[in-house]
Amino acid sequence: MSEPTDPSNSLDAAVGRVRAAWGGGSPPGSLLDGWEPGAAGIDEVLRLARLYRTHRREIARARPLAGRVVAGIFFDPSLRTRASMEAACARLGAHFLYLRPGEGSWSLELRDGVRMDGAEPEHVREAARVLSRYADLLAIRAFPGGRDLVEDRREPAIRAFAAHATVPVLSLESALAHPCQGLADLMAFDQAAGGPPRGAPICLTWAPHPRSLPQAVPLSVVRMAAVAGADLRIACPEGWDLDEEVMARAREVSASRGGTISVYRDPDEAVRGAIAVYAKGWGPSRPTEGIGEHYGALPVLDRWRVTARRMGLTAGGRGAFLHCLPVRRNVIVDDEVLDGPWSRVTEQAANREFVQAALLLAWLL
DSSP: OOOOOOTTOOHHHHHHHHHHHHSTTSOOOOBSSSOTTHHHHHHHHHHHHHHHHHHHHHHHHHOTTTTOEEEEEESSOOSHHHHHHHHHHHHHTOEEEEEOBTTTBOOEEOOSSOOOOSSOOEEHHHHHHHHHHHOSEEEEEOOOOSSOHHHHHTOHHHHHHHHHOSSOEEESOOSSOOHHHHHHHHHHHHHHHTSOOTTOEEEEEEOOOSSOOOSHHHHHHHHHHHHHTOEEEEEOOTTOOOOHHHHHHHHHHHHHTTOEEEEESOHHHHHTTOSEEEEEOOOOSSOOTTOOSSGGGOTTHHHHSBOHHHHTTSGGGOOEEEOOSOOOBTTTBOHHHHTSTTBOHHHHHHHHHHHHHHHHHHHHO
């Protein structure tokens, strides 16, 4: 995963490598959970992302995706996801069509076989098919509702669009996956390791948060660390283990790539010697007896906050601190860490544009 140095690298050739590794030579299909490209496809997507990062001014002048349309359907709010998608589209010459169901566009019914006499006047079947006529790609952001873990796990909004659209669908975060964030995080691991992070110790640590958050981001971190063959240490309290089905597959992928995945209950032990510490709050996979709806029910919150002392336990005391943002200061991580030499959160967020531009080129060039 070394940086590209030859400015004569062909964009067409780089896109061709992504398509060969991921789509068998054709433009790839949908990206919903992050596993779809396979290890070779992910390597090529990151290679194209680095090419874009190095030459984005020249690429922007060429406007290679002029005339293309990307429809972004946002059921939930965003800062980095929307801004990075719009920035990538603008530089590549594509138009980003922002839609917020229920706010400026019709609310959508996602269930099949229902009598539509309620608040939703349009069904996703028609919406997905019509938007597929206007846009070349549908990008969907839909968080879980949080009341029904079984229903949330079905990811009804994104899966419904994928079932009925006639163009590729890109997940911009769901209950169990945030593939663009995962790709950006893999770039960040590469940057922290100074090269491919195969065998490199990386800590993913649970962190306190006022709300019970979806597991999409931590599970995407797990997926990409597994693909990288990293030594991933997951630190979390009892009752907050990550989704069993995703973890089972991640362990298989990790083993095939020469990596390991371990779970720790002591965050200091997990952090010790790590090249990167990725903090993120997440909710339990299932309701747990004795644990309230909010993290305030857990009596050891401060034990999990990332402090300067804890970062001092990393490799040479200089490990990178990572977080997908937004981050709650002095709840998840101390000001001293975010404003100190460990923080790589801004560079990590910048990677979002690079990987999303690479995906857009792979689909639409």
